[in-house]
Amino acid sequence: MSYPIDLSVKPDVSPHFDAASNTISYIVKDPASDHCAIVDSVLDMDYAAGRITYDHADGLIAEVRERGLTLDWIIETHVHADHLSAAPYIQEKLGGRIGVGAQILVVQETFGKLFNEGTEFQRDGSQFDALFEDGDTYMIGDMQVFTIYTPGHTPACMVHVMGDAAFVGDTLFMPDGGSARADFPGGDAGTLYDSIQKVLALPDEMRLFICHDYGPDGREIAWETTVAEEKAHNIHVGGGKTREEFVRFRTERDATLAMPRLIIPSLQVNMRAGEVPKDKDGRPMLKVPINRL
Numbered sequence: 001m002s003y004p005i006d007l008s009v010k011p012d013v014s015p016h017f018d019a020a021s022n023t024i025s026y027i028v029k030d031p032a033s034d035h036c037a038i039v040d041s042v043l044d045m046d047y048a049a050g051r052i053t054y055d056h057a058d059g060l061i062a063e064v065r066e067r068g069l070t071l072d073w074i075i076e077t078h079v080h081a082d083h084l085s086a087a088p089y090i091q092e093k094l095g096g097r098i099g100v101g102a103q104i105l106v107v108q109e110t111f112g113k114l115f116n117e118g119t120e121f122q123r124d125g126s127q128f129d130a131l132f133e134d135g136d137t138y139m140i141g142d143m144q145v146f147t148i149y150t151p152g153h154t155p156a157c158m159v160h161v162m163g164d165a166a167f168v169g170d171t172l173f174m175p176d177g178g179s180a181r182a183d184f185p186g187g188d189a190g191t192l193y194d195s196i197q198k199v200l201a202l203p204d205e206m207r208l209f210i211c212h213d214y215g216p217d218g219r220e221i222a223w224e225t226t227v228a229e230e231k232a233h234n235i236h237v238g239g240g241k242t243r244e245e246f247v248r249f250r251t252e253r254d255a256t257l258a259m260p261r262l263i264i265p266s267l268q269v270n271m272r273a274g275e276v277p278k279d280k281d282g283r284p285m286l287k288v289p290i291n292r293l
């Protein structure tokens with residue numbers, strides 16, 4: 001696949017860190033117009049109380065309004081397992097189209113079964129406004145974006161490249177953070193390694209914006225790196241680590257990891273493009289499948 005790379009377009013990137021889930025959401029503005037996209041938004045959830053609030057999403061919305069921007073797209077790099085997407089909440093306030101990778105159908109099939117959803121849960125991606133395949137393009141104002149299919153962490157992961165800035169989701173973390181786990185249903189460590197190579201094949205100076213950072217060893221939270229830095233220093237794949245080395249390491253590490261605190265609500269909401277499921281009386285309601293994850 002040859003991608004339409006254009007490093008001369010340098011979008012303005014505004015990060016919004018969510019401390020509860022260690023997620024970085026982004027407002028990305030086309031340098032040539034007042035159009036923008038939001039990448040990987042977050043709802044606030046107190047799971048023990050079953051309470052959803054909107055402080056983080058309201059911060060994104062307030063900034064878009066204050067800067068007088070038009071929101072073209074609300075992008076999900078993948079179906080997150082650790083936080084709930086605020087995509088429909090933001091869409092209701094600001095408009096924009098919600099986009100995700102076309103392999104969402106695989107994710108919906110897997111988790112539709114796991115949560116024993118009935119036939120009213122469509123497994124055709126129709127909850128989203130756009131489904132992206134490898135190499136697809138779309139516009140934010142005058143800025144062309146292209147997508148790279150990067151499965152491994154989940155089956156529907158996509159990297160979105162906007163000018164000289166690539167939004168890598170959980171394909172890579174900061175160099176000292178390494179990579180995301182590959183043991184969720186539909187994940188695969190070897191596939192993740194292959195996807196990471198696609199990102200590392202981008203130009204050295206491409207800016208990379210990551211979705212999560214945990215501040216390893218007490219360093220401050222960070223979200224921006226480059227292809228060159230990842231190639232040289234990423235602790236899981238940098239310095240020419242082989243696929244075999246990566247798969248062995250990743251598999252051993254993943255076996256030690258606990259499930260993310262919000263995986264059960266996150267999957268149910270995010271496979272519906274951020275809508276909370278409803279019970280037969282139309283009330284928002286979540287399920288907890290026992291001994292299934």
Ligand SMILES: [Fe+2]
Nearest residue numbers: 079080081170
């Ligand atoms: Fe993730």
